[in-house]
Amino acid sequence: MWMRVLGSAAGGGFPQWNCSCPTCRAVRSGERPGQARTQSSIAVSADYRRWFLFNASPDIRAQIESFPALHPRDDRATPLEAVLLTDAELDHTLGLLLLREGRGLRLHTTGSAHQTLCEGSALLPTLERYCPVEWQEVVPGADVPLGAGLSYRAFDVPTKKRARFGHGSRQGRVVGYRLTDERSGRALVYLPGVQQLTAEVRAQMDDCACLLIDGTCWRDDEMVRLGLASKTARDMGHLPIDGPGGSLELVSPLPIERKIYIHINNTNPILLDDAPERRIVEERGMEVAMDGLEVEV
Incomplete structure (x- = not known):
């Protein structure tokens, strides 16, 4: 299977339009080496012809244009088979509205995320005014064939992050995906x-x-240190990279061929190519995703 990183930054992208933190300033001025990034999303395919989109960021149009494999082949038919969501956050769902010109949309979400998109943000009722949406419920723990030689298993990712639109205590509010290439048996986890x-x-x-x-x-x-928020990373639903119990300590020893950080906030120093933090990550066998990174799994 092939995986293409369409966007590697967290919500707001990098640099973020309203931020002048050290990393944003450095990449804007060219003072230090680093690349701009769009908001988090990946595309996956078993045959490099039919593609499945994981999360639809507000940058989806530019991301599709940057990747010829997602361009329409004839008339308005596209290789995009379906969209699968990890949650109902705006930075993962606003791009759905930009797909409204399509003939229809196949959408995989948990019942919790679907309820939020319908009753909370009202994004799906708006989208359905423009194009038909075929919803398939994502049930954590169930193995689901996607077609084109791929299957997935979603798994619940517990979070205590405050829910902006309610339904915050329901299982399936946030999920991860384990994707399997049915021919090779090799798997990718998002x-x-x-x-x-x-x-x-x-x-x-x-x-x-x-x-x-x-x-x-x-x-x-x-x-908090930068004076940009009063909440910690964990308060916002994210495990930090550094420190005791951080992801670097827990994940770097695992025997996984490619271990790649994605959904990177604009404040994170690993976005700068010459940062000591980037060197630490790479010395521990981890990678930092960038837009356009392609991996054959």
Whole structure:
């Protein structure tokens, strides 16, 4: 299977339009090496012809245009088969509205996320005014054939993050995906948002060949130190990279071929190519995703 990183940054992208934190300033001025990034999303295919989109960011149009494999082949037929959501956050769902010109949309979400999109943000009722939406409920723990030689198993990712639109205590509010190539048996795990690596979440990583994992913040108190927020990374639903119990300590020893940080906040110093934090990550066998990264799993 092939995986293409369409966007590697957290909500707001990098640099973020209203932020002048050290990393945003550095990349804008060219003072230090680093690349701009769009908001988090990946595309996956078993045959490089039919593609499945995981999360639909507000940057989806530019992301599709940057990847010829997603361009329409004739008339308005596209290789995009379906969209699968990890949650109902705006930075993962606003792009659905930009897909309204399509002939129809196949959408995989949990019941919790679907309820939020219908009754909370009202995004789906708006989208359905423009195009038909075929909804398939994502049930954590169930193995589901996607077609084109792929299957997935969603798994619940517990979070205590405050729900903006209600339904915050329901199972399936945030999920990860384990994707399997049915021919080779090789698996990829997509986990852009995780607050705690529980035993159940860790079990989904077993024997996977590629892991894309939440890299939102370097420190737990990163946003607090910069005076940009009063909440820690964990308060916002994200496990920090550094520190005791951080993802670097827990994930770097795992025997996974490719371990890649994605969903990286604009404040995170690993976005700068020459940052000491980037060097630490790479010395521990981890990678930092960038837009356009392509992996054959």
